[in-house]
């Protein structure tokens with residue numbers, strides 16, 4: 240079975256144009272830009288002769304083959320702000336192409352093949368991941384629907400998820416699960432790696448064993464805004480116990496400690512370089528202040544990830560303790576607020592073997608590896624569906640960036656591995 244390179248070249252470009260504005264691509268969850276990409280996916284599924292359905296949350300399903308438990312593949316069509324072309328879209332296109340390939344191969348299918356395009360995988364807009372896939376499995380709650388978008392992305396006032404869904408033609412009045420785990424035979428998601436492991440090892444296919452979890456939280460630093468000219472340096476250094484310090488010093492110390500601590504933890508605790516803890520401070524929000532006032536109130540947001548839950552917990556507890564100590568010594572008050580917590584998740588060992596068998600049959604050497612990033616695949620996996628993932632290399636390991644790139648030949652090969660695995664799963668007794 241051969242995947243068509245031209246299909247990927249054309250469709251990555253076409254879907255990549257959805258959400259292009261002023262040279263930047265942003266296709267956020269439940270926006271008209273995301274809708275445009277869904278129309279394209281609908282057309283592709285239709286063109287492949289699939290039976291198409293959409294659930295109340297706007298997720299799109301295309302089916303070929305007999306009735307029965309589905310062999311399913313897919314990914315998401317939303318993106319981060321100023322995104323590349325591959326994250327999510329590569330997996331949706333691979334699923335559509337693989338379903339077409341298997342059904343045209345003359346394989347004797349015992350069960351149907353299903354391609355899915357999920358809504359809202361990225362947390363950028365509503366601060367929550369897996370909105371579409373989670374909702375499809377019945378995980379969307381009234382509380383989730385009331386989530387406010389992080390900032391006003393469309394200049395029309397901030398919306399709740401419920402409002403955004405309605406504007407996209409979804410029906411948030413029905414929160415019932417659309418998919419039951421027992422209806423699904425297996426789920427495989429192809430995704431770009433978004434890191435440099437495959438590239439650095441010269442491998443073209445990765446088979447994912449587990450998906451990292453996260454701990455997201457913010458530290459609220461409260462110092463005192465002081466006149467930048469009138470206040471002597473000795474009066475803004477924030478000696479221990481002193482009131483009224485410039486919060487920027489504590490902030491800087493915390494950031495530097497973050498790197499040192501991550502390196503220390505990883506040297507002491509990691510099993511290998513792929514199970515390490517990844518600690519970042521991707522956002523710092525300053526409230527108030529100005530050019531002539533020292534920093535007073537700062538919210539520092541942290542995102543810690545690891546496939547090792549124990550290491551994740553340890554990193555967060557130790558880091559918050561140390562950050563509070565730094566603040567105390569700087570005369571700054573510090574409070575911690577939790578934002579999100581997801582435990583790491585092991586994918587199905589059987590699926591790792593099945594994808595591995597397909598690779599062996601095709602003479603492809605694969606790298607068995609964990610995923611540092613989160614993916615929709617985690618949702619069906621949590622609901623007990625046999626779930627696997629295929630990675631294809633990201634050039635330079637760059638992702639969540641317009642420079643995101645994957646060699647088309649690698650994407651074609653990944654799709655052929657996906658199709659071969661789906662064929663075997665759909666044919667077997």
Ligand SMILES: [Zn+2]
Pocket residue numbers: 315326327360430614
């Ligand atoms: Zn993704």
